[in-house]
Amino acid sequence: MSDVLYRLSNVTQCYGGKTVLDVSDFSISKGAIVGLAGHNGSGKSTMMRILAFLESPASGEIFYDGKRVDVANTDLRREVSLLTQEPYLLKRTVGRNVAYGLELRGADNIESTVRDSLNMVGLDPDLFMSRQWYELSGGEAQRVAFAARLAINPRVLLLDEPTASLDRESTLLIREAAAKVRDKCGTTLVIVSHDQSWLEEVSDVICRFSMGTIKQ
Template identity: 70%
Template sequence: MKELYKLEQVRQRYNGRPVLTIKNFSINEGSIVGLAGHNGSGKSTLMRMLAFLESPDSGKIFYDGSEVKEPALWLRREVTMLTQEPYLLKRSVAANVAYGLELRGEKNISERVCDSLVRVGLAPDKFMHRNWFELSGGEAQRVALAARLALNPRVLLLDEPTASLDLESTRLIHDAAVSARDEQGTTLVIVSHDHLWLEDVSDTIFRLADGRMND
């Protein structure tokens, strides 16, 4: 497998306090990597670095063989992240899923919106015209995931994607994540406190404690 991410001697501090120290860490393209650990273990900080939303105090981050010093727009187009409490626009389900595609000037938007909704278990004829406030928590999370899958990202980062969701939504998010990897080659990094779910969906799990990693 091709190495997509590589971190070398990465350290991060907040207000002078060390929160993350990683000597060496790599992620292969097309893999599903799980990150586990207690709150405050450094998982969210690492995810923000992988999303190129945060740069380390020291150390190097390589992506696709090149060191990333100043994240370029094309990187933000290849890597997308879904947080535990995703923000939905105050508009219809279809408009939410289509938004990113419209910003990028993509074609066949309606078709891609329908396909993405199907992939997360939401029937387009039933959900496309619903408003954001008519969705349950699980449905809103799946709409947010559909919006990201529609972009066909090279990397999809999922931060606690199943927290507080029912069993059906949890299963459907699992299936959508695996199909993204199997059908489109998407690389996934997933943070979850649901250890059984994480073990089921991941190829490899890395555990963080006190800002340090153990595989």
């Protein structure tokens, strides 16, 4: 069995007639932590949305776990979760935000999973579970959104600038959490960050983007 999880072949994406992504061949191995680096507008976030099956490429083929993906169904999307740079929190408590993905899946032991996830991102469940979404700082909201992704234990975790609004201590926690889910659950991670040294520390391999293309 191949250990390649994603394979992109001749994938392009265009917005308003302008090509923003042009990837001839790109693969991601199962259980790898892949860092994506590059300037703003170099195509990293577009790549993340395509990997998350949130948008389809203008041309090219995507293979996931050896199968070509044309239209992503709910089962496939449940294997992949994306944390965006400015995550959206639902208008409910922290506990219910983190529990949302588990409730969709009809999971058991939701509360203990939510508590574990909050602990992993450095938020005390006793303090934060009942807090409302509007009572959080930017950094706390970022960590709650990350906890919501950790709780559903996806096969692939895509993190777009996960430490952008975090302090050094929280950045360290995110790094530990990323390494932990990979080691414990075999999660594949793709991380976009402008923090070059952090990205080098956390990733197995770094791909550099420039004007929509990958310069390995």
